[in-house]
Amino acid sequence: MKRLILPLALLLLGARVAVASGTVQVVCEDEKHQRVADAVAWLSQVDAPPAKASPPAEPVTIEQRGQEFAPYVTPILVGTTIAFPNRDSVQHQVYSLSKPKRFELPLYSGNARETVTFDQPGVVTLGCNIHDWMVAYIVVLATPHFAASGADGTASIGGLPAGRYQLEVWHPRLAGQVQREIVIASGDPAPQIILLTLKPDRRIRRAPDASGGGYR
Amino acid sequence: MRFRSFRARLLAVILALVGGAQLAALAIVATVHNANARREISHDLDEAARQFQKEIERGNGYLARTVGALTGDYAFKQIFVLSPDDRATLRSALESFKLRAQPDVVAVLSLDGQTLAETRDGPSAAVYYRALAKAADTSPNLRATSYGVIDGALFSLTAAPIRAPDVVAWIIAGIRLDRKFVADLKETSGVDITLRHHGQTLVTTVRQPADFLSVTQPLALADGDTAEIVLQYSWDEKLAPTRRLERLLAIVGGSSLALAALLAVGIARSISQPVRALAEFTEHVARGDYARRIVLDRADELGRLATAFNRMSEGLAERDRIRDLLDKNVSPEVAAQLMRDGGALGGEEREVTVLFADLRSFTSLSERLPPRELVALLNRFLDRMSAAIEHEGGVIDKYIGDALMALFGAPVSQSEPADRALRAALAMQAALAGLNRELAAEGQPALAFGIGINTARVVAGNMGSRRRLNYSVVGDGVNVAARLEALTRTPEYRATILASEATLRAAQGHYVTRALGSIVVKGRAEPVQAHAVDGFA
Numbered sequence: 001m002k003r004l005i006l007p008l009a010l011l012l013l014g015a016r017v018a019v020a021s022g023t024v025q026v027v028c029e030d031e032k033h034q035r036v037a038d039a040v041a042w043l044s045q046v047d048a049p050p051a052k053a054s055p056p057a058e059p060v061t062i063e064q065r066g067q068e069f070a071p072y073v074t075p076i077l078v079g080t081t082i083a084f085p086n087r088d089s090v091q092h093q094v095y096s097l098s099k100p101k102r103f104e105l106p107l108y109s110g111n112a113r114e115t116v117t118f119d120q121p122g123v124v125t126l127g128c129n130i131h132d133w134m135v136a137y138i139v140v141l142a143t144p145h146f147a148a149s150g151a152d153g154t155a156s157i158g159g160l161p162a163g164r165y166q167l168e169v170w171h172p173r174l175a176g177q178v179q180r181e182i183v184i185a186s187g188d189p190a191p192q193i194i195l196l197t198l199k200p201d202r203r204i205r206r207a208p209d210a211s212g213g214g215y216r
Numbered sequence: 217m218r219f220r221s222f223r224a225r226l227l228a229v230i231l232a233l234v235g236g237a238q239l240a241a242l243a244i245v246a247t248v249h250n251a252n253a254r255r256e257i258s259h260d261l262d263e264a265a266r267q268f269q270k271e272i273e274r275g276n277g278y279l280a281r282t283v284g285a286l287t288g289d290y291a292f293k294q295i296f297v298l299s300p301d302d303r304a305t306l307r308s309a310l311e312s313f314k315l316r317a318q319p320d321v322v323a324v325l326s327l328d329g330q331t332l333a334e335t336r337d338g339p340s341a342a343v344y345y346r347a348l349a350k351a352a353d354t355s356p357n358l359r360a361t362s363y364g365v366i367d368g369a370l371f372s373l374t375a376a377p378i379r380a381p382d383v384v385a386w387i388i389a390g391i392r393l394d395r396k397f398v399a400d401l402k403e404t405s406g407v408d409i410t411l412r413h414h415g416q417t418l419v420t421t422v423r424q425p426a427d428f429l430s431v432t433q434p435l436a437l438a439d440g441d442t443a444e445i446v447l448q449y450s451w452d453e454k455l456a457p458t459r460r461l462e463r464l465l466a467i468v469g470g471s472s473l474a475l476a477a478l479l480a481v482g483i484a485r486s487i488s489q490p491v492r493a494l495a496e497f498t499e500h501v502a503r504g505d506y507a508r509r510i511v512l513d514r515a516d517e518l519g520r521l522a523t524a525f526n527r528m529s530e531g532l533a534e535r536d537r538i539r540d541l542l543d544k545n546v547s548p549e550v551a552a553q554l555m556r557d558g559g560a561l562g563g564e565e566r567e568v569t570v571l572f573a574d575l576r577s578f579t580s581l582s583e584r585l586p587p588r589e590l591v592a593l594l595n596r597f598l599d600r601m602s603a604a605i606e607h608e609g610g611v612i613d614k615y616i617g618d619a620l621m622a623l624f625g626a627p628v629s630q631s632e633p634a635d636r637a638l639r640a641a642l643a644m645q646a647a648l649a650g651l652n653r654e655l656a657a658e659g660q661p662a663l664a665f666g667i668g669i670n671t672a673r674v675v676a677g678n679m680g681s682r683r684r685l686n687y688s689v690v691g692d693g694v695n696v697a698a699r700l701e702a703l704t705r706t707p708e709y710r711a712t713i714l715a716s717e718a719t720l721r722a723a724q725g726h727y728v729t730r731a732l733g734s735i736v737v738k739g740r741a742e743p744v745q746a747h748a749v750d751g752f753a
Contacts, residue, residue, distance in 0.1 A: 095290075097298070097384070127381035132288055132379070132381065202357070204379070
């Protein structure tokens with residue numbers, strides 16, 4: 001039975017590949033041509049209505065580890081549910097005052113009692129009420145074609161049907177908007193090099209010595 | 217300048233030297249002190265400016281920390297996101313913060329620069345808030361500090377972000393730099409502080425205007441305008457210790473000047489007094505008082521000078537004594553002429569009356585008497601004879617043992633010299649009679665003499681060697697007088713005084729005479745008309 005099922009599965013997979021063949025490499029660079037991590041790139045079809053896609057059944061997780069959120073940037077499809085497990089020995093109080101989703105998870109350890117479902121597109125900034133330096137972003141998107149750039153600055157978006165797309169890129173420090181139209185034909189298009197103009201990183205520094213007390 | 221006394225001169229010199237040195241020292245001290253004071257003041261002013269900056273930074277730091285505490289407040293953050301239009305709540309929250317942290321002004325701005333709330337009314341200071349928020353937005357740590365002039369006072373303002381956790385608004389807190397602030401700063405720095413804006417004093421520690429050394433530094437206001445801080449140091453206050461020192465120096469200088477003056481007067485007196493004594497002494501010497509001696513009890517030059525003066529006085533006395541002796545040895549007239557002519561060897565022909573007198577039988581007398589008594593007797597005789605001659609203005613030419621030779625009409629011309637000689641001869645006769653009476657009373661033998669008088673032209677002058685001179689007369693006429701004297705020993709003439717025809721002819725007075733006829737005298741070819749003179753007619 002198993003022998004029969006496996007080729008079938010492969011066939012099905014192949015059929016999908018045939019339908020959605022394109023993969024776009026979005027390479028994010030700053031003005032000094034340094035690769036930029038934690039950028040979110042997404043594609044929206046211009047000529048067709050948004051692709052039907054359903055959010056994952058299992059919650060996506062954003063952990064608190066070492067008194068930081070991980071990952072720093074999380075792109076999700078509208079309707080996705082996120083869990084905020086606390087892996088630290090200290091408690092956290094996760095909150096958002098952002099318009100797409102305002103919530104507050106009162107102080108907790110371990111797994112939070114509740115998960116949060118993000119049903120409005122937009123950027124949600126996460127904070128911890130007792131640790132000012134803890135920041136994370138959730139980019140809630142209406143399209144399933146998205147990816148976050150890794151340390152090499154590359155966000156790989158695959159499974160793209162041929163067609164015209166609006167490419168958008170977001171980054172926590174991005175000044176202004178980045179939009180670009182691209183066309184996916186047969187075969188993989190050339191990598192999209194995206195130049196990002198970034199504002200300086202002005203996150204609160206956590207180093208206790210720098211912000212410590214004593215006479216000044 | 218001419219000084220009438222050595223003391224005045226010395227005093228002037230010493231005072232000029234010491235006073236000049238003192239003044240120079242004082243001037244140098246004053247200059248150095250002024251320069252030092254200037255340097256110190258400018259250092260103090262710089263220091264005060266730094267201190268001001270430090271105070272401002274400290275205040276801003278404090279504000280930043282307390283504002284940080286406020287912006288960390290979850291409920292506070294929520295207001296901006298959940299009800300940003302609820303101005304009343306915002307303002308009351310700011311008032312609460314003001315009570316907690318005591319800033320003088322607090323304001324919150326939206327990200328687009330709208331003032332959402334502030335803890336003061338009155339004309340808006342939004343221009344500063346906006347500028348500060350803008351500056352903070354472009355700074356790496358999202359903070360900015362600057363100044364603003366609000367409600368007539370200078371404020372130090374600090375802007376900080378409100379994070380939720382993204383920046384959702386700006387909060388601005390300010391400290392008023394008021395009277396207390398500048399007074400505290402003056403207390404620690406010693407420098408007067410004035411804050412000004414557009415030439416208008418906002419606050420100052422200066423109570424009354426004085427001579428200030430000042431530094432003005434601009435304070436950039438948040439809106440690009442400029443206020444200024446004027447740091448001033450009272451020149452008089454800084455120089456007060458210096459002035460005290462200068463006064464002290466002046467007192468010391470004055471005292472040393474007075475001391476120098478006293479010393480100068482003392483020194484001058486120690487010199488001028490002996491000099492004056494020497495001058496007085498010299499005056500005495502000039503008047504011929506050689507008996508005085510000057511005594512200066514000192515071993516220095518003046519002492520030596522006094523010794524020299526004494527020696528000079530002794531020398532002068534010695535010379536005077538010699539002159540006196542000269543007067544005794546030669547007649548005063550001759551001595552005077554010698555002094556006048558410098559003892560020149562000279563000669564002139566003039567008519568004189570020569571008188572010779574000689575003791576008779578002196579040789580036998582000299583054999584009988586001891587030498588001392590003989591000289592005494594001789595002197596006694598010559599003394600009386602000389603007195604008689606000098607009484608008539610005659611000049612004793614010389615003593616020749618027991619004889620003497622006198623001149624009338626030389627060296628100085630006289631009236632009726634022949635009469636004078638005759639009167640002198642008669643007076644001598646009378647004097648001898650008197651002397652003989654004395655000798656008889658003493659039990660001594662009587663003396664007898666003979667006198668010869670002749671009037672003739674003779675050669676008169678100082679005769680002798682360069683070292684020893686005699687004023688005398690030479691010529692035949694002198695011999696005649698001597699011969700006539702010798703003729704008085706001729707018994708048959710019974711005459712003591714013999715005068716020549718020439719003398720009697722020259723005489724105008726009347727005398728009792730006896731013509732003795734022409735007598736041939738020894739050593740002369742021509743006979744002499746001799747007359748015995750027996751008395752006045």
